[in-house]
Amino acid sequence: MAxxxxxxxxRKMRAEKRKKNAPKELSRLKSILKTDSDVxxxxxxxxxTVVVPKHCEEKTQCVVTDEKDDMKMETDMKRNxxxxxxxxxxxxxxxxxxxxxxxxxxxxxxxxxxxxxAVKASKGLAW
Numbered sequence: 001m002a003x004x005x006x007x008x009x010x011r012k013m014r015a016e017k018r019k020k021n022a023p024k025e026l027s028r029l030k031s032i033l034k035t036d037s038d039v040x041x042x043x044x045x046x047x048x049t050v051v052v053p054k055h056c057e058e059k060t061q062c063v064v065t066d067e068k069d070d071m072k073m074e075t076d077m078k079r080n081x082x083x084x085x086x087x088x089x090x091x092x093x094x095x096x097x098x099x100x101x102x103x104x105x106x107x108x109x110x111x112x113x114x115x116x117x118a119v120k121a122s123k124g125l126a127w
Contacts, residue, residue: 083107 079086083103084095091100 077086079092084091086092091103
């Protein structure tokens with residue numbers, strides 16, 4: 001179950017809310033545990049993920065971008081833009097069955113017309 005659009009949207013929004021509230025939650029945890037900070041911070045790091053503040057992230061991003069340039073991955077997957085089929089004849093994961101069926105019908109319809117034209121041309125019919 002849980003495949004409806006509403007549940008997907010709710011799950012997505014909950015994840016975004018968690019991401020947004022994570023720094024506040026961590027600061028609240030730290031303020032509660034101020035009494036013996038060194039010992040308790042180690043415990044907090046084991047329990048919760050420690051999020052780096054945004055101003056520190058900006059400083060580290062320039063270093064990370066250099067590493068990303070070295071690790072570019074070449075994908076061998078080629079996909080036809082018209083039919084959306086890959087080299088193995090598979091549709092993308094995000095496409096549902098109804099869309100696949102519609103595209104397949106359109107593809108089959110196109111094949112039928114070209115065969116009919118070929119038959120008419122071989123018989124010498126103009127219309």
